[in-house]
Amino acid sequence: MPLARLANEPHRVFFPLGILASILGVALWPLHFGGILAAWPLEAHARLMVVGFGGCFIVGFLGTAGPRLLGSFPWTTPEVVAHATTSGAIITLLMLGQVPAADTVTGFWLAGVLASLGVRFVFGRKDVPPPGFPIAVLGVVGACIGSFALAIHSVVHLSPLWHSFWRLMLFQGFLWLPILGVAPYLLPRFFGKSSPHSLDESRSIPRGWWRPFFISVIAGLLMIYSFxxxxxxxxxxxxxxxxxxxxxxxxxxxxxxxxxGGVNAVGRGLRWVVPCALAGWIAAGWFVPLRIGLLHGMFIGATGLIMIGVATRVVLGHGGRHDRLQSPMKWFHAVWALLLLVAATRITPEFVPKIRISHYIYAASFWTITMLFWAWRLRLEFAKPKPIKLLQPSFGRSGWRLPNLDLRRGA
Incomplete structure (x- = not known):
């Protein structure tokens, strides 16, 4: 694939990197229990899933959609290569157990991503971004600062309050602030509805922009306050x-x-996102000593599912297969069902400790199967024949006539 196309659509680089990071992240558990990794892998695992998987999907989405929504020029090839190389270095450091070094590199990586987005906003903008997108960028800013703060903590210990706050900004704010910012713009499309965040193209603030912007800001600030x-x-x-x-x-x-009703399998799956998120936080708050395990209901069933669902739309949409997005896509029922199974498998040992090791391994295996199945099925979507577009006959002065028809596939 030409590098120019990868630069124009960075998700083609970052989505596969995210999948790789997540498979490596869950593999740490069987490697540890098998005696190959001596150190307890919790910190590296958490970062591989949040920064590696979540971060690559967020950067891939913002790098692809951001310039288009601003009416600006796309990322350049050197930028994409630099960002992809840096994310690869983070994944490598985490697999080697070098968590403080990985936090430092993460901070620089996200700072570079923000710089790439900022250049497009300042110098190439022809449109105002959707009202919620500033909150998505705020999530990246918080994660950038949080990564540097956690790196500093390994040398000069922060107070317990600030250490906990920046951990939450990295591990939850990095995921949920972009979700809160993007969801009102993108998710209605999965449900066949128009978005209140989709406004007329304009270099100045369009009519109707401020109200959803303030609502998004309030939601984002309340999220940060909860941290x-x-x-x-x-x-x-x-x-x-x-x-x-x-x-x-x-x-x-x-x-x-x-x-x-009224949605295909992707839309049906995305309706599980909020219930899983609420169940994860409510259960973790109710059983506080078990919160790390219970929060996997939110991480896997909510953030994991929404990222895979949105990525499905991004890949097919930018691949010219909007027709497949309107098809039933029944195979995606297996994707969201498997993700819910992964979440349930990971949560169960919190209540039955004697099965902890086996269920950690089962959950890691199910996650890997799910990611590989999703990638395989998504690739198969491009092999399906494109529908032939037939133009309707028109009635002119000389009577009924048929226009010239181009019956080539995809015409």
């Missing part, structure tokens, strides 16, 4: 506030989410 509440030791109120923010924000800003 402070939890960092102060009020774990249950912090997590429950986060659940309320996500539930209310998406319910009122994403038309069609509260329905059930």
């Amino acid at each position: 402070e509440v939890e960092a102060r030791g009020l774990l249950r109120p912090g997590m429950w506030l986060r659940a309320a923010v996500v539930g209310v924000s998406i319910a009122f800003s994403v038309p069609g989410w509260l329905g059930w």
